[in-house]
Amino acid sequence: MTRLQKTLAVSLRKYDFSETSQVLHLYTRDYGKVxxxxxxxxxxxxxxxxxxxVMVLYEVIRLEKQPGALDLLTAAEALRDYREVRADFARFSAASYACDLVDEFTLEGQPQPELFELLRRMLEALAGGSPVTPSVFSFEARLxxxxxHAPRIAECGVCRRRVIGPETYFSARDGGAVCVRCRPRDPTRLLVPRAVLDAMGAFVEGRPADLRALPNxxxxxxxxxxxxxxxxxxxEPKTMRFMREAVLAPRP
Ligand SMILES: [Zn+2]
Known part of the structure; x- marks a missing residue:
């Protein structure tokens, strides 16, 4: 059984397949990654x-194949190429990274329209001149x-008490905040000012965060x-290094 499906899609990755053909990773609104x-x-x-x-919004028609086989694209129209993003290294790096994260975190055939909208809004924001640094943090947190995978922010993962005091640990392995009394064993733990996790929490909830609350x-x-x-x-996704340069470089 094969069927034709029409949907919006953002192109995440492309490969040359032969002299004339391409293989694409698309993140579609209605069918997830294909x-x-x-x-x-x-x-x-x-x-x-x-x-x-890559990084183009298309309307595509594809012919869905059997699991394990590649779908066939039968028609596509480019609706938005985000050319403003391509003209600026920092914006381009941030947008490439956003596409890379979606590709890395998703499996084929699991529709998440909310994730499609998040990616599309991110590309629009970068094209529209939104500041790169908060746009990237906001995108990551909402993804x-x-x-x-939203990290735990307000409560210690060990004693379950509210995290108080000026500093807190962040343990990736333990899924977020751990208080200073319960020092995590996780070798990748980070001891950070609590304002750092507060900012992360704000981004996760879609609230604005004050990135100038502390110098670092x-x-x-x-x-x-x-x-x-x-x-x-x-x-580490390969575009992460470029994104980091874009986000950490001082910008006017
Ligand atoms: Zn604790």
């Missing part, structure tokens, strides 16, 4: 009006929440987020 082949996409005259690029807040929060994401993925 891997598909666009036959003839690199030919001068094709059904796709030219080769596919974690949608995927059920951005650096601390970056370390916490990097440690947590590396723990969840068991490796």
């Amino acid at each position: 891997h598909c082949i666009a036959k003839g996409a690199k030919r001068k005259k094709s059904a796709f009006h030219g080769p596919f690029d 974690l929440r949608i995927l059920g 807040l951005v650096d601390h929060l970056r370390r916490v987020m990097d440690t947590y994401l590396r723990h969840l993925l068991e490796r």
Whole structure:
């Protein structure tokens, strides 16, 4: 059984498959991540009006195949190419990283329309001139929440008491905050000012966070987020280094 499906999709990754064809990882609104082949996409005259690029919003029609086989893309129209993002290294790095995270954290065929909307809004925000640093933190925190990995912020994971005092541990292995009395055994634990986790909590809940509350807040929060994401993925996505440069570099 095969069927045609029309949906919105953001292109996450592309590979050359042959002289003329491409394999794409798309994150679709209605079907989650799909891997598909666009036959003839690199030919001068094709059904796709030219080769596919990453970080583009398309409306696509695909032919769903049996599990394990690649879907066939039969038509696609580029709706938005986020060209403003491509013109700026920091924005481009942040957008590539966002696409990479979605690709890394998702499996094929598990629809999460909320995640699609999050990615689309992130690309729109970066294209529209939103500040890069809070956009990246907000994207990461909300992705974690949608995927059920929101870190524990207010309560110690060991004694279950409310975390008080100026500093707290963050343990990726223990899923978030651990108070100073209960010092975690996790070798990747970080001791950070509590304002760092408060900022993370604000991003998770979709509230604005004051990144100037402390002089090194951005650096601390970056370390916490990097440690947590590396723990969840068991490796570091390759675009993370470029994103870090974009986020930590002082910007006007
Ligand atoms: Zn405790």
